[in-house]
Amino acid sequence: MEIWLEPASWIALATLTAVEIVLGIDNVVFIAILADRLPEGERDKARKLGLLAAMVTRIALLLSISWLVQLTAPLFGVFGHDFSGRDLILLLGGLFLMGKATLELHHMTVDGGQAAPEVKVATMTGVITQILALDVVFSLDSVITAVGLADHVIIMVLAVVISVGVMIVSAGAISSFLKQQPTFKTLALSFLLMIGTLLVADGFGLHVPKGYVYFAMAFSAFVEFMNYRLRRKRGTATG
Known part of the structure; x- marks a missing residue:
């Protein structure tokens, strides 16, 4: 309990919680898009289960x-580049995310996002399995960041629990907004495609600083938000 008497511990908790929320945005978007494939009555349950699974992971x-440290040890080399366990996880996760985002974008462009009669509705088990697979990949960066920002495991765990709580509360609103605004959903899928590409690049040893990525995402979202407000104003004026 002595650590909570130190102001530095509270600062670390607040900072780490904010970072965890930012790093978890892509996870929330991915879960929202996957859950949208389920019947209406199961979507909220899938979102909550997915985020709770992320917290547990x-x-x-x-x-x-100690196991995470071992993941960075080289396993084998190809053309002069050593691949570690972390590299392989990032490669597989990035390829999966790229494939999933591409399929969702194709679905939106082919039929406008409306499920065709021949398209099989996703199952809860299938959605949760996909969420669990990507949670491991998304969690690697989150956990590595947490270890770098805090010295006590209890602070890291609390930051994860608080951030997931915030995401559970906001996941429904994000999902509803993406469903009502197809252009934002397209932008979100493009972000996931870009993140998947960066994960693959990171797996090959080409690291792109996350600050540049999140700045580009924030700027694109800001531009689209301004377009959204302009469309609403025009709709009000013509109505």
Whole structure:
């Protein structure tokens, strides 16, 4: 309990929580898009289960820091580049995310996002399985960041729990907004496609600073938000 008497601990908790929320945005968007494939009555349950699974995954990784360190050890080399366990996870996760985002974009462009009669509706088990697979990839960066920002595991765990709580509360609103605004959903899928590409690049040893990525995403979202407001004003004026 002595750590909570130190102001530095509270600063670390607030900073880490904010970082976890920012790093978790792509996870929330991915879960919202996957859950949208389910019947209406199961979507909220899938979002909550997915985010709780993300929380459990991140806490488990935090408690396995020694295993995480071993993941960076080279396993084999190809054309002069050494691949570690972390590299392989990033490669597989990035390829999966690229494929999923591409399929969703194709679905939107072919039939406007409306499910065709021959398209099979997703199952809860299938959606949760996909969420769990990507949670491991998304959690790696989150956990590595947490280890770098805080010295005590309890602070890292609390930050993860608080951030997931915030995401659970906001996931429904984000999902509803993306469903009502196809252009924002297209932008969100483009972000996931870009993140998947960066994960693959990181797996090959080409690291792109996350600050540049999030700045580009924030700027694109700002431009689209301004277009959204302009469309609403024009609709009001013509109505």
